[in-house]
Amino acid sequence: MNGRGRDTTSESVRATLYATAGASEAFEVPDDRWARIPALGLVSPEDRRRLPVNAVDAFPMSEQQAAMATRMLMAAALRDRGALGVPAYHNVATSRLTVPRVEPAAFEAAGLGLVREHEMFRSMLDLDHYSRPMQIVLEHVDRPLVTVRDLRGLPDAEQQHRLAEFADAENTRTIDLTDPPLVTITVHLLSETAITLTLTEPHAIADGWSTHLNLVEFLDRYVAELTGRPPERPASSDADGSPRFRLREHSAQQLFQSLTVADAQWWSRYLSGLEPRSSAGSTRDGHTWHDSVEIAGQENRMLSRLAASSSGLKAVLLAIHLEALARLGGERSILTGIPVNTRLAVPNGVDARGMFLNVVPLRIDVPAPGREAVARAHRELMQVTMRGRTPLAQLARTVGRAVVPTSLFGFNSFHSIAGVAQRLGLDTLEAFDDWSHTDFPFEASFNRSEEVGEHIRVLLYSEGSPHTRADATAAYRDAVARFARLEG
Numbered sequence: 001m002n003g004r005g006r007d008t009t010s011e012s013v014r015a016t017l018y019a020t021a022g023a024s025e026a027f028e029v030p031d032d033r034w035a036r037i038p039a040l041g042l043v044s045p046e047d048r049r050r051l052p053v054n055a056v057d058a059f060p061m062s063e064q065q066a067a068m069a070t071r072m073l074m075a076a077a078l079r080d081r082g083a084l085g086v087p088a089y090h091n092v093a094t095s096r097l098t099v100p101r102v103e104p105a106a107f108e109a110a111g112l113g114l115v116r117e118h119e120m121f122r123s124m125l126d127l128d129h130y131s132r133p134m135q136i137v138l139e140h141v142d143r144p145l146v147t148v149r150d151l152r153g154l155p156d157a158e159q160q161h162r163l164a165e166f167a168d169a170e171n172t173r174t175i176d177l178t179d180p181p182l183v184t185i186t187v188h189l190l191s192e193t194a195i196t197l198t199l200t201e202p203h204a205i206a207d208g209w210s211t212h213l214n215l216v217e218f219l220d221r222y223v224a225e226l227t228g229r230p231p232e233r234p235a236s237s238d239a240d241g242s243p244r245f246r247l248r249e250h251s252a253q254q255l256f257q258s259l260t261v262a263d264a265q266w267w268s269r270y271l272s273g274l275e276p277r278s279s280a281g282s283t284r285d286g287h288t289w290h291d292s293v294e295i296a297g298q299e300n301r302m303l304s305r306l307a308a309s310s311s312g313l314k315a316v317l318l319a320i321h322l323e324a325l326a327r328l329g330g331e332r333s334i335l336t337g338i339p340v341n342t343r344l345a346v347p348n349g350v351d352a353r354g355m356f357l358n359v360v361p362l363r364i365d366v367p368a369p370g371r372e373a374v375a376r377a378h379r380e381l382m383q384v385t386m387r388g389r390t391p392l393a394q395l396a397r398t399v400g401r402a403v404v405p406t407s408l409f410g411f412n413s414f415h416s417i418a419g420v421a422q423r424l425g426l427d428t429l430e431a432f433d434d435w436s437h438t439d440f441p442f443e444a445s446f447n448r449s450e451e452v453g454e455h456i457r458v459l460l461y462s463e464g465s466p467h468t469r470a471d472a473t474a475a476y477r478d479a480v481a482r483f484a485r486l487e488g
Contacts, residue, residue: 340388
């Protein structure tokens with residue numbers, strides 16, 4: 001389903017999907033069935049004739065990808081017309097590290113390895129020239145993934161000035177979605193052992209887990225270049241280096257999902273009766289800010305005990321999020337968005353690199369803070385994630401715009417960049433810095449490092465929400481305290 005709201009799936013592609021599926025509903029099709037789709041098997045003959053000469057594969061973008069790419073281009077158009085306060089809508093994440101020694105050629109070689117290994121680095125996104133938004137994988141790309149900038153020898157103040165200028169430029173530039181690699185890595189050399197590493201990427205090309213895997217692999221390849229040992233082969237590849245999972249397999253599943261009805265019918269029943277809500281505003285008439293709430297020490301230990309004795313940490317944190325929203329909005333009936341992992345359950349699918357996310361609505365009448373609030377949050381979370389592959393854009397078309405949440409809950413429990421650096425013999429000098437932009441007016445992202453289990457950082461993002469920074473941070477701090485007291 002493209003942005004014009006009509007089904008543009010060609011009869012040839014539809015026949016390929018149904019023949020491969022061998023079933024009438026998406027949930028009945030084993031995920032590994034989609035590996036049978038050949039290269040270019042999801043492209044109509046008409047679209048295939050328009051592909052670049054060095055294209056080795058192409059497939060429809062997922063609806064979440066297309067929405068993200070459209071949002072990015074719309075923001076760029078507004079900025080081009082002089083609009084103020086419009087974010088560039090891509091990730092810019094920076095970490096400062098020490099390495100055994102700086103070798104520009106080794107950084108560049110590590111980038112070349114990523115490009116060879118993973119289709120996402122050789123992909124372009126095209127919203128305009130095909131029957132539907134298309135991701136196109138090229139045989140090779142002309143631009144380097146990695147750029148090294150040498151600031152050694154400059155005074156500290158001048159280095160900081162250059163880094164700040166670079167960060168401002170990265171956060172405001174427009175990424176050309178047709179000029180891969182869409183992701184870039186910039187290494188600033190600060191001394192013979194100190195660097196900053198900045199990863200810039202549009203949302204539509206990679207999810208957070210892919211970004212994490214890419215950073216881990218980049219550092220591993222760099223250390224391998226320095227030491228002469230072979231890098232660890234990514235779990236997504238075979239012994240000969242060829243990937244075990246192709247991005248078109250995920251595209252096939254998502255495309256087939258949009259053509260079947262059972263999950264869509266469940267969502268229609270679940271979301272029936274929702275009334276259109278007043279707009280949360282825009283970046284011009286709402287509040288734009290970001291802040292954080294730290295959960296550490298005794299509060300973190302109490303929440304961990306509550307999680308262990310109830311439905312798990314994610315349910316506890318979701319209950320905190322729902323309670324904070326109830327306090328902010330003054331009503332207990334809540335609709336919020338839940339990111340869902342749409343990766344295929346196939347060998348090494350967890351290690352694939354790309355955009356494998358959808359957002360689904362969760363509606364709930366929030367109980368008072370207590371174990372029942374955690375249990376109910378868990379039940380709602382389980383039932384919506386079980387059907388999480390139905391695109392939110394499809395629900396908005398079929399059920400109505402009232403189903404689109406104005407807030408988002410996120411929970412990330414990754415190995416931190418600090419932990420990865422330590423494993424590779426590197427040292428982090430300062431915290432990882434990543435303030436991302438989303439499609440939602442308000443987001444609360446709960447982030448837990450596997451290496452620092454006694455600390456959770458709640459990142460709060462407002463991009464035109466009605467909530468002020470002071471009210472939102474107070475609501476989340478209060479909700480954390482209320483649930484922590486349950487185990488006090």
